[in-house]
Amino acid sequence: MEYEAIIGLEVHTQLLTETKIFCGCSTKFGAEPNSQTCPVCLGMPGVLPVLNKKVVEFAVLLGLATNCQIRRSNRFARKNYFYPDLPKGYQISQFEEPICENGYLEIETEQGKKRIGLIRIHMEEDAGKSVHDESYVEANETLIDLNRCGVPLLEIVSAPDIRSPQEAHAYLTQLRQLVRYLGISDGNMEEGSFRCDANISVRPVGQQKFGTRTELKNMNSFAHVQKALEYEIERQTELLKDGKSVEQQTLLWDADKNIAQPMRGKEESHDYRYFPEPDLVPVHIDVAWFDKIKQSLPELPQEKFERFLNQYQLPEYDVRLLTENREVADYFEKVAALFDDFKMISNWMLGEIARVLNEQKISINQLPLKPDKLADLLQAIRKKVVSTSAAKKVFDFLLSNDLSVEQAIEKLGLKQISDESEIEQFVERVIAQHPAEVESFKAGKTKVIGFLVGQVMKLSRGKANPQLVNQLLQKKLKA
Amino acid sequence: MQISDIQKAVRQQKASISRRVEEALKKIEQNSHLNAFTQVFADQARERAQQLEEQLSAGKNPGPLTGVIMAIKDNINIAGRRTTCASKILENFVSPFDATVIQRLREAGAIFIGKTNMDEFAMGSSSENSYFGSVKNPLNPDYVAGGSSGGSAVAVAIGACDAALGSETGGSIRQPASFTGLVGIKPTYGRVSRYGLVAYASSLDQIGVFARTVQDTAAILQIIAGHDEKDSTSAEVEVVDYATTINRDFKELKIGLPKQYFADGLDAEIREGILKITNELAKQGANVEEFDLPLTRYAIATYYIIATAEASSNLARYDGVRYGFRAPEVDDLQEMYASTRSKGFGKEVKRRILLGTYVLSAGYYDAYYKKAMQVRRLIKEELNNAFKKYDVIVTPTTPTTAFKLGEKISDPLTMYLMDIYTVTANLAGICAINLPAGKHSNGLPFGLQVMAPAFREERLFQLGATIERMQS
Known part of the structure; x- marks a missing residue:
């Protein structure tokens, strides 16, 4: 018998707001433990949350970009559970009335384009961190760092439309590209600003009913997600093949051992007792505010891809790479505004520039060579002031020297002889x-x-x- | 001394603020057996009095409440002072910040003489559920002072302060005001910032005022009322000048008397006393009429579901992790939680946390919490409809006068019924006031309640001042 996997993903993405969702504390990563806290995010007696409007705006942007219905009147709810890094004993989240619902993302699969449904996107606060592993923690201690507590998150819940680890990977790639494009999250999975849990079940092909699902947590990279899903699909399939049943449970991915281990029973038997958050009034997004947010929606990856194909007449391969990242695309367009051999720009960006970004592990915004200088350099090649091979030397030189292209050519003595x-x-x-x-x-x-x-x-x-x-x-x- | 007299004395530079602080401290000392205070700020109050006097003699005006002495319920934060909520779990908790009301009173020149005893986390109707022992009624120390803001009521009643802040969730200001013969107001939900008030039930909680006169009550509310950006539920509704509206003619008011509030269970003498006043008002030209509020009978049940549900969540933060009491000698996290909360909370608080946890649980939520929220909306609509016809509603504040210490403490249901006339105002989010309405033949006072639509506190003061004049 053939089996197929049914996968739904829950992604938590940290938002790039300057301050936390319910107080004025900074969200900067990497500060000294507990230095970015105040009575509100510490859950002191008597404090009240005040909603950071930027979070609403970011949620609406993502909702619009994923074809969601935006609930212009939505509200927060409390999710109650005890944990040391959750100082109020509840997380302020959304439950019955999330801000975005019923959207989809389109992914590329081997069989062509496929829509993955989005059940909901909602706003919530992050919890703090329990620290066990640092050298300053005694064996019988747990220390708590609450800097992260109250950092805004969006939770994006997909429909169970994903059928393979490859599709899961494509979905995550697409979603991460989107949040980065929108400038609402850095989408960094390793640093924990983009996290993914999976619900997964297996059923015989042709069966309508879903099988019993398990929940997979603790996958800290795209590679882990893929590996963990592969592992779990195989485990469930083997069970079913042997005539055994799958137990509904939460599993933690152990990246060192490459296995998923069940969580202890006590930790997963939660009744979160959700109820509407009485300390916050419902969020009303009036027409003026909604329009303002909508106007700030940037060009989305797919739109940009198609426009580049048309406008610059470049090969699909080039356009795919140039529009993968909004900043790279912006850089290209800045050069293209000054220099009209687009293929030549593309060759340089996918060649020399990509190499440098890779070697130095920097983003294109950190590249010392700004678009106007690249345009000057390409111009010099075209006018035969320098040869292409000499231009590469000029390029490298300009990375560490703040000179004009002309000065650099002069200084290196690379001016081409055409006399x-x-x-x-x-x-x-x-x-x-x-x-x-x-x-x-x-x-x-x-x-x-x-x-x-x-x-x-x-x-x-x-x-x-x-x-x-x-x-x-x-x-x-x-x- | 009335607040207006203090203001006058300050203007004329005749006020001896320090002397008044000494007198207040003496009153506290003399009445320590009533257990009204959890903390007394003797040195700080003396120092503050001196500072204010210095400012005055330097020709500065520190504010409209300069020299007004206030007691603060011990669930409202004052920076650098303990906020105990009369609980073992917060016995040593020092607040790092001022509540918004404290900040406003401080800026207006008030002096804080101490924090007052209460039912633990404001849960109770007698101020017997305190980790620091029961509060006693100054008129007869064998009787309760009411609750949960019993200490604040007693502080005003014995003259330890000019006014006090209490908090209300279901009647915790009006009921003790009724039991001790004071004016006590529960402002409209959203009228006064809750920032810095330790939450019991967030959708019902509201800070209010105890004072000896309607005018004093209005003078304090004037300062603390108004929008606060730190409290999203505080309303952006203008605060009128109460001093100028207080003397409006009461005859323009249409007064409704809900039959259900004068039915079985109400002490006959109280009933008579209230009706005597309303008859007098009618005689003097007011339009008084009986009407029906049938949903009143669901108010207590609705209240206890919503209040306990919210409380179960609001009190989750007292887990021994970061501040407050932590049970010693525990082996793991679960035991730390269980032991800390078992030992740190009193019986009534635990009862309400369990009740609230139950009504929010999967499978029960719809039957209890959701249903209660629906009933709450209906109660609110019923009242709003009544207010289309009547400007104010007049009822007794409590069904009986103060009861004996220990009399109801082991019978929570009877205790809960003490709030029967007061909870409706909290559920509907409207404003209400207790006015002293007379003395019972048992020697204890009883009160009359006036309710008005949301943000119409001036009507309470307007009618209150009239009734006050009639009483004197």
Whole structure:
């Protein structure tokens, strides 16, 4: 019998607001433990939450970008449970009336485009962190860092429309690209600003009813998600094949051992006792506010992809890479506004620039060479002021030197020689110095021209225009 | 001394603020057996009095409440002072910040003389559920002072302060005011910022005032009322000048008397006393009429479901992790939670947390909490409809006068019925006031309640001042 997997993903993405969702504390990552806290996020007696409107705006942006219905009147609810890093004993979240519902994301699969439904997107606060592993923690201690407590999150719940680990990967990639495009989250899974849990079940192909599902947690990278899903699909399939049943439970992925282990029973038997948060009034997004948010919606990845194809007439491969990241696309367009050989820009961006970003592990915004300088450099190549190979040297030089392209070429002495009389002198000297090769050429071994061109280039210290050199050599030798 | 007299004395530079603080401290000392205070700020109050006097003699005006001495219920935060909520679990908790009401009173020149005893976490109707022992009625120490703001009521009644702040969730100001013969107001939900009030039931809680006169009550509310950006549920509704509206003619008011509030269970003498006043008002030209409020009978049940549900969540933060009491000698996290909360909370608080946990549980939520919220909406509609016809509603505040200490403490249901006339105002979010209405033949006072629509506190003061004049 054939089996298929039914997968739904719950993604939590931390928002890039400057302050927390219900107080004025900073959300900056990596500060000294508990330094970014106040009575409100510490859950002191008597405090009240005040909603950060930016969070609503970010949620609406993501809702619009994922074709959701936006609930213009939505409300927060309390999710009650005890945990040391949850100082109020409840998390302020949304339950019955989330801000976004019934959307979808389109992913690419081997069978073509596929829609993955989004059940809901809701706003909530993050919890703090329990610290066990640091050297300063005693064996019998747990320390609590509440800097993260109250950092805004969006929870994005997909429908059980995902059928394979590959589709899960495509969905996550797409979603992460989207939150980055919108500028609402850095989508960094390793640092925990983009987290994913999975609900997964297996059923015989053709069966309508869903099988018993398990929940997978603690997957800290895209690779872990894929591995964990593969593991769990296989485990459930084997059970069913053996005529056994799957137990509904929560499993934690152990990335070291490559297995999923059941959580202890006590920790998962939660009744969260949700009820509407009485300390906050319902969120009303009036028409004016809604329109303002809508206007701030940037061009989305798919739209940008199609526009690039049309506007710049580049190969699909190039456009895919150029529009993968909004900043890269912006960089391209800034250069393209100054220089109209788009394929040449693309070649440089996917070649030299991609290499540098990779080597230095920086984003394109951190690249010292700004778009106008790249445009100048490409212009110089086109005007034959420098050769392409010399231009690469100029490019590298400009990464660590704040000079104009012209100054850099000057400083490196790489200005291309296109003056015929000057090149002629080099050519004559080379012909004089290599009579044997000249003879070979004349005897019909025309390939030797390459050697002679090389000699001229050497003599000109790489600055001679190679095409001119070739032309002049041919002329002289055939004369 | 009335607040207006203090203000006058301050203007004329005749006020001896320090002397008044000494007198207040003496009153506290003399009445320590009533157990009204959890903390007394003797040194700080003296120092503050001196500072205010210095400012005055330097020609500065520190504010409209300069020299007014106030007691604060011990569930309202004052920066640097303990906020105990009369609970073992917060016995040593020092608040790092001022409640918004405290900040406003401080800026207006008030002096805080101490924090007052109460039912633990404001849960109770007699101020017997206190970790620090029961509050006693100054008119007869064998009797309760009412609750949960019993300590604040007693503080005003014995002259330990000019006015006091209490908090209400279901009658916790009006009921003790009735039991001790004071004016006590529960403002409209959203009228006064809750920031810094330790939450019991967030959708019902509201800070209010005890004073000896209607005018004093209005003078304090004037300062603490109004929107606060730290409390999203505080309303952006203008606060009128109560001093100028208080003397409006009461005859323009249409007064409704809900039959259900004068039915079985009401002490006959109280009934008579209230009707005597309303008859007098009618005689003097007011339009008084009986009407029906049939949903009243569901108020107590509705109240106890909503209040306990919210309380079960609001009190989850007292877990021994970061502040407050933590049970010693525990082996693991679960035991730490269980032991801390078992030992740290009193019996009534635990009862309400369990009740509230139950009504929010999966499978019960719809039958209890959701249903209660629906009934609450109906009660609110019923009252709003009544207010289309009547400007104010007049009822007794409590069915009986103060009861004996220990009399009802082991019978929570009877105790809960003490709130029968007061909870409706909290459920509907409207404003209501207790006015002293006379003395029972048992020697204890009883009160008359006036209810008005949301944000119409001035009507309470307007009618209150009239009744006050009639009484004197």
